[in-house]
Amino acid sequence: VKRGQLLAEIESPEVDHQLAQAQADLGTALANAHLSQVTADRYTDLLKKNAVSQQDTDNAVSDLAARNATVKAAQANVDRLKQLVGFEKIYAPFDGVVTARNTDIGQLIDSGATGGQARSLFQIAAINRLRVFINVPQIYSQLATPGLTADLTFAEFPGRRFQGRLVRTSRSIDPVSRTLNVEVDVDNAKGELLPGAFTEVHLKLRKEVPTLTVPVSALLFRQEGLRVVVAK
Numbered sequence: 001v002k003r004g005q006l007l008a009e010i011e012s013p014e015v016d017h018q019l020a021q022a023q024a025d026l027g028t029a030l031a032n033a034h035l036s037q038v039t040a041d042r043y044t045d046l047l048k049k050n051a052v053s054q055q056d057t058d059n060a061v062s063d064l065a066a067r068n069a070t071v072k073a074a075q076a077n078v079d080r081l082k083q084l085v086g087f088e089k090i091y092a093p094f095d096g097v098v099t100a101r102n103t104d105i106g107q108l109i110d111s112g113a114t115g116g117q118a119r120s121l122f123q124i125a126a127i128n129r130l131r132v133f134i135n136v137p138q139i140y141s142q143l144a145t146p147g148l149t150a151d152l153t154f155a156e157f158p159g160r161r162f163q164g165r166l167v168r169t170s171r172s173i174d175p176v177s178r179t180l181n182v183e184v185d186v187d188n189a190k191g192e193l194l195p196g197a198f199t200e201v202h203l204k205l206r207k208e209v210p211t212l213t214v215p216v217s218a219l220l221f222r223q224e225g226l227r228v229v230v231a232k
Helices: 013-048 054-086
Strands: 006-009 089-091 097-101 122-125 129-137 149-153 162-173 179-187 200-203 219-222 225-228
Touching (some): 013 054, 129 200
Antiparallel strands (some): 097 122, 149 162, 162 179
16 A cells, blocks of 8 residues: 555444534524624723723623634634544545554444453555564673674575664663664565564674583583683
C-alpha cells in the first residue's frame, strides 16, 4: 500500500446523525448570536442619545456575551464530532505491506471503550528500511556508537552479506542480561528481507577489545561466582 491510500471505510450512522444535529444547533446558536449582536448595537447607540436605560443596555450586552459563548460551545461540539467522523476512513500512514487484516466487510468494529477487546484493524510493515535490534555485550558497549557499519547474514541467503548501519542505542545496560540494546538500520529497497526474520550481526568496531578464550572445562561454577582454573 501507498501512504494515504484508503484501506477501509467504517459506517457509523449514530455519529453521522449526532454531527448533523450538532451542525443544526450551531446554526441556531449563530442566528441567536446575530440577533443579540443587532440588539446590543441598537441599545448602545440609543444609550448615547439617552433613549434607553443603562440597565437595558447592560442586559443586551450580557445576552450577546452569553450567545457568543453558546456559539463557541456548539462549534466545539461540531469539531469533536467531525474528528470522530474522520475516523470512519482508515488510510495507510506510510508506504508498506499489510501483514495482517483483523476485520472483514460487514464486521462490527468495537472501539474497546465499552469494555470490549481493543484490537488493530490492520498491521502494516514498512519494509523499505528494516530496523534490527541486537544486544551488545557490556564489554563492547562503549565501542558500539552510532555510525558503525554492520554485516548481516541470513540462513536463507547463504554466502551473502547485507550491510547495515548502527543508528542509535538505548544508552543503558540491561541489569539482567548485562547487554546494550542497539538498533541497526538495513536498506531493503528490493524487499528481499522479511520483517521478523532472525539474523546474525557482525559489528565492525573501530578498535579491538582484548579478549581471552578459555575452554568450558576450565570453568568452575561456585557460590562466589564463575571461576577459571589456572594451572601453575
